[in-house]
Amino acid sequence: MKSMGFGARFSGGVQWNQGATETPGPGTRFSGNVMLPLETVQIERFAVGGSLWLVTAVAWVAATIWVEHDARNVFGRSLPWKTAFVALGAAVFLATYQLGAVALPFAMTGFMLAVVAYVLIRESQAAPGERLIPVAALGDSVQWAIRASGLDSLVQRLRGAGDLPGGVAVSGPAVVLLKKDGSVYGGEKTRGADQELSRAIMAAQGILGDAVTKRATDLHFEPKTGHDIQVRYRIDGMMQTMHTLPADVGRAIISAVKVVGDMDIAEKRRPQDGTFAVLAEGRKFDVRAASGPTNFGEKIALRLLDAGGGIVKGGLTGLGMRDSLVQSLRGIIHRAHGMLIVCGPTGSGKTTTVYGALSEIDVLTRNIVTIEDPIEYRLDNISQTAVNNAADLTFAKILRSTLRQDPDVILVGEVRDKETAEIAMQAALTGHFVFTTLHANDTATTVTRLLDIGIDATLIQSAVTAVLAQRLVRLLCPVCKEAYRPPESLLRRLGLPPDKVPVLYKEVGCPECHGSGFRGRTGIYELMVFDTEIRNLLVGRPSIEMLRNAARKNGMRTLLRSALVKACEGVTSISEAERVTQ
Numbered sequence: 001m002k003s004m005g006f007g008a009r010f011s012g013g014v015q016w017n018q019g020a021t022e023t024p025g026p027g028t029r030f031s032g033n034v035m036l037p038l039e040t041v042q043i044e045r046f047a048v049g050g051s052l053w054l055v056t057a058v059a060w061v062a063a064t065i066w067v068e069h070d071a072r073n074v075f076g077r078s079l080p081w082k083t084a085f086v087a088l089g090a091a092v093f094l095a096t097y098q099l100g101a102v103a104l105p106f107a108m109t110g111f112m113l114a115v116v117a118y119v120l121i122r123e124s125q126a127a128p129g130e131r132l133i134p135v136a137a138l139g140d141s142v143q144w145a146i147r148a149s150g151l152d153s154l155v156q157r158l159r160g161a162g163d164l165p166g167g168v169a170v171s172g173p174a175v176v177l178l179k180k181d182g183s184v185y186g187g188e189k190t191r192g193a194d195q196e197l198s199r200a201i202m203a204a205q206g207i208l209g210d211a212v213t214k215r216a217t218d219l220h221f222e223p224k225t226g227h228d229i230q231v232r233y234r235i236d237g238m239m240q241t242m243h244t245l246p247a248d249v250g251r252a253i254i255s256a257v258k259v260v261g262d263m264d265i266a267e268k269r270r271p272q273d274g275t276f277a278v279l280a281e282g283r284k285f286d287v288r289a290a291s292g293p294t295n296f297g298e299k300i301a302l303r304l305l306d307a308g309g310g311i312v313k314g315g316l317t318g319l320g321m322r323d324s325l326v327q328s329l330r331g332i333i334h335r336a337h338g339m340l341i342v343c344g345p346t347g348s349g350k351t352t353t354v355y356g357a358l359s360e361i362d363v364l365t366r367n368i369v370t371i372e373d374p375i376e377y378r379l380d381n382i383s384q385t386a387v388n389n390a391a392d393l394t395f396a397k398i399l400r401s402t403l404r405q406d407p408d409v410i411l412v413g414e415v416r417d418k419e420t421a422e423i424a425m426q427a428a429l430t431g432h433f434v435f436t437t438l439h440a441n442d443t444a445t446t447v448t449r450l451l452d453i454g455i456d457a458t459l460i461q462s463a464v465t466a467v468l469a470q471r472l473v474r475l476l477c478p479v480c481k482e483a484y485r486p487p488e489s490l491l492r493r494l495g496l497p498p499d500k501v502p503v504l505y506k507e508v509g510c511p512e513c514h515g516s517g518f519r520g521r522t523g524i525y526e527l528m529v530f531d532t533e534i535r536n537l538l539v540g541r542p543s544i545e546m547l548r549n550a551a552r553k554n555g556m557r558t559l560l561r562s563a564l565v566k567a568c569e570g571v572t573s574i575s576e577a578e579r580v581t582q
């Protein structure tokens with residue numbers, strides 16, 4: 001429509017000519033029907049200017065149509081871009097109408113700048129498959145210039161209107177999705193009817209990036225009513241609602257995650273599992289997705305595992321253990337045979353501790369095998385096998401065949417039944433060191449649990465070297481934690497000497513810790529070493545109390561005690577210490 005307008009205006013020529021200022025003298029004016037020689041020159045200029053005008057106008061219209069189409073593809077919406085181009089066109093048209101030919105060079109320059117700016121911006125935002133120019137070719141300096149010029153933030157603002165409710169950016173910090181086979185999910189199908197999917201994937205990337213930034217380990221998308229879907233993060237072990245999405249948006253994101261995780265998007269009634277990986281903030285996270293039905297529709301839970309296994313590589317240090325405990329454990333795990341059972345509830349950091357211990361063992365001189373359900377971290381030079389109950393590959397079955405491969409050290413991911421426990425203990429008696437975990441609250445309970453499932457006391461007596469119980473306590477946010485003088489009654493109740501604890505700290509909450517008052521976690525431990533006294537107790541079917549008292553008498557620091565020590569050191573609060581050990 002602009003070309004018509006401009007063209008028509010131009011062919012009339014009158015305004016243009018009158019407005020032009022390059023008239024060299026009085027003789028150049030139109031004078032009735034007679035045309036003077038100078039006017040011939042003017043006509044030629046007129047023709048040249050007119051053609052340029054036409055070309056510019058047509059190019060402008062073409063560019064506007066392309067931008068409208070392209071912006072919808074790349075940004076998921078065309079509106080701000082289309083409006084900007086139409087408005088710019090209208091402004092130039094008005095300017096030329098008023099000023100005449102002088103405005104033409106400005107109009108052309110403006111047009112080119114606008115097109116170049118749009119292309120640069122869309123290139124910086126487009127999915128890899130959508131790019132016109134390979135990003136590398138854009139060059140760091142150009143990308144830097146985009147950021148420096150503030151165009152970037154303008155883009156963010158323009159796109160802000162398209163972001164999701166709850167402050168979820170449709171693509172946040174750079175988040176790359178990797179499929180199960182390790183290839184980059186490039187949003188292969190981002191055209192036509194799949195634009196919705198492309199946008200939902202961008203939203204999922206935005207949420208995953210946000211979750212990584214906030215150190216979340218789990219992400220749940222759950223329909224709470226018919227019309228919205230809650231997004232909850234688990235940060236430092238605590239679930240927090242982070243976003244509430246309209247149901248259609250949330251459902252689109254759930255479907256998008258299922259596509260990336262290679263799950264059946266049509267199947268919404270049966271539970272499904274999927275895996276993919278996320279690259280964000282220079283780290284790689286393996287993601288395990290589990291979907292399932294609820295009253296209000298499908299939900300999906302994502303578990304983010306740091307594939308770099310940062311903390312695991314540090315061995316037993318960096319897990320919050322005091323030096324004496326690290327030394328005791330090293331003495332245990334380097335034995336030629338025996339068994340270390342690590343216990344605690346789900347999410348208490350058992351796996352991290354076991355991997356940390358394994359990584360202290362020399363993989364070159366000792367043959368290490370693991371049987372896990374599922375494999376959480378990949379370890380170098382260690383043979384790892386995953387349990388697959390569907391294929392009848394149970395812990396017990398794999399363990400039997402593993403023993404034939406003559407390993408030195410075996411990790412049995414978890415002891416859940418009598419059969420597995422017995423084979424593992426037999427292995428511990430026959431020249432293997434066995435690591436395993438058990439779902440129990442503390443060391444004494446673990447021992448009675450083993451007796452309860454029917455394992456012979458003499459087998460436990462001779463096979464088990466030690467039991468380690470653990471929890472993760474949240475660390476007070478160093479920015480906002482608040483010191484206070486603890487009342488004597490509190491200290492007496494906790495069994496702390498009043499004269500030795502002048503100050504304790506409590507949680508407050510600030511933007512740094514997202515209002516929780518905590519930032520990060522550390523482990524607290526209780527190590528029961530099987531000495532003669534504990535072993536002797538076992539045959540007489542001991543109570544939990546008897547076991548605990550015997551161990552304490554021999555120097556075991558209980559979980560509660562370990563947590564209180566952390567509180568006295570000012571790294572956690574009394575309420576947190578009591579919460580995790582209750």
Ligand SMILES: [Zn+2]
Nearest residue numbers: 477480510513
């Ligand atoms: Zn804080």
